[in-house]
Amino acid sequence: MADVAVLGAGSWGTALAVLLAKKGFKVNLWGRNSEQIDSLNRARENLHYLPGVVIPHGVTATSDLGESIDSAKYIVLSVPSHSIRELCRKIVGLIEEETVIINTAKGLETDSLKRLSQVIEEELSVKKPHIAVLSGPSHAEEVGRDIPTAVVAGAHKRQVAEEVQDLFMSPKFRVYTNPDLIGIELGGALKNVIALGTGIADGLGFGDNTKAALITRGVAEMARLGVAAGANPLTFAGLTGIGDLVVTCTSMHSRNRRAGIQIGQGIPLEEVLANMGMVVEGVKATAAAFALSKKYGVPMPITTETYHVLFENKKPKEAVVDLMLRMKTHEVEEVVTNLKW
Numbered sequence: 001m002a003d004v005a006v007l008g009a010g011s012w013g014t015a016l017a018v019l020l021a022k023k024g025f026k027v028n029l030w031g032r033n034s035e036q037i038d039s040l041n042r043a044r045e046n047l048h049y050l051p052g053v054v055i056p057h058g059v060t061a062t063s064d065l066g067e068s069i070d071s072a073k074y075i076v077l078s079v080p081s082h083s084i085r086e087l088c089r090k091i092v093g094l095i096e097e098e099t100v101i102i103n104t105a106k107g108l109e110t111d112s113l114k115r116l117s118q119v120i121e122e123e124l125s126v127k128k129p130h131i132a133v134l135s136g137p138s139h140a141e142e143v144g145r146d147i148p149t150a151v152v153a154g155a156h157k158r159q160v161a162e163e164v165q166d167l168f169m170s171p172k173f174r175v176y177t178n179p180d181l182i183g184i185e186l187g188g189a190l191k192n193v194i195a196l197g198t199g200i201a202d203g204l205g206f207g208d209n210t211k212a213a214l215i216t217r218g219v220a221e222m223a224r225l226g227v228a229a230g231a232n233p234l235t236f237a238g239l240t241g242i243g244d245l246v247v248t249c250t251s252m253h254s255r256n257r258r259a260g261i262q263i264g265q266g267i268p269l270e271e272v273l274a275n276m277g278m279v280v281e282g283v284k285a286t287a288a289a290f291a292l293s294k295k296y297g298v299p300m301p302i303t304t305e306t307y308h309v310l311f312e313n314k315k316p317k318e319a320v321v322d323l324m325l326r327m328k329t330h331e332v333e334e335v336v337t338n339l340k341w
């Protein structure tokens with residue numbers, strides 16, 4: 001019997017499986033592609049998604065979903081956000097009431113605009129498992145190589161968040177807890193939108209001033225939407241807000257930033273996505289965030305301009321001019337801080 005089943009054998013699922021196996025847990029890693037799974041078991045390395053990281057023998061990879069779950073108490077979801085609902089429908093008959101489902105995907109459901117924990121809760125409602133999220137600044141390439149990293153576990157119940165904290169916590173992987181699921185999940189999804197925008201600015205050849213402006217004004221619009229949706233604004237000042245923004249907007253590991261750079265250089269979106277070979281969550285998240293900003297009546301200028309560039313063929317340079325010259329305003333918003341002149 002496995003202790004943990006990690007569903008999704010891409011970069012993140014593999015890195016988390018490696019981390020848990022190094023802690024001594026028996027881990028089953030499920031991937032839908034049987035050839036890739038066979039290769040992973042043979043080479044003890046995920047050659048496409050996480051090259052150079054040795055997979056310990058505590059990890060057993062399989063393409064059989066039922067076999068992977070194997071009565072595991074903890075199930076980690078590490079597939080792209082657009083496939084979370086479909087995966088939950090497949091596992092609902094395989095889990096127990098006391099199972100802990102830990103979502104690690106960062107995104108929103110594009111049609112319903114729901115957060116992923118809401119999607120999971122809906123699909124698994126007959127079993128009522130415990131649901132948690134794990135999020136924060138954490139590139140698989142670094143976690144797989146034991147580079148010190150700090151993230152956040154969130155859940156409605158403190159005891160569940162603390163269980164997840166204990167499960168993952170290691171000398172190289174520090175886990176905090178936070179009850180603010182709305183803030184954690186919106187932070188994880190929206191930072192990818194700002195990273196695309198920041199990448200576009202890099203692709204246009206702009207500098208560090210531009211990046212600092214986009215990161216800082218990015219967290220302002222993320223928090224503004226978060227507050228309207230019921231989040232704690234302070235969550236956006238934490239690891240799942242500014243922390244994940246910094247790592248995604250500055251690192252060459254980030255697929256969202258790299259995709260943005262290419263778009264800024266004039267390469268069409270379809271071509272960029274076709275060549276990436278990995279998920280670029282920020283593209284779908286941009287459409288969802290743009291719709292949420294309208295739904296809540298919250299201005300999100302960077303998200304809006306990123307949406308125009310990605311989906312309406314607006315020239316990135318024009319988007320920058322429109323951002324710079326939009327209606328002048330003051331910096332600190334009452335909605336976030338209650339500070340008034």
Ligand SMILES: NC(=O)c1ccc[n+]([C@@H]2O[C@H](COP(=O)([O-])OP(=O)(O)OC[C@H]3O[C@@H](n4cnc5c(N)ncnc54)[C@H](O)[C@@H]3O)[C@@H](O)[C@H]2O)c1
Nearest residue numbers: 009010011012013078079080081083105106139140278279
């Ligand atoms: N890579 C990271 O550093 C990192 C860190 C934190 C969170 N995340 C999040 O984890 C999630 C997964 O990202 P990733 O980096 O592992 O992506 P990836 O592109 O590296 O791998 C995705 C994996 O999911 C599989 N997959 C795709 N569609 C599927 C479907 N419909 N059903 C089942 N499997 C499917 C692919 O075959 C692949 O194995 C994303 O939401 C991402 O934002 C990634």
Ligand SMILES: O=P(O)(O)OC[C@H](O)CO
Nearest residue numbers: 136137138253254255256
């Ligand atoms: O490679 P990205 O842009 O999907 O970012 C990966 C992680 O979310 C960073 O925390």
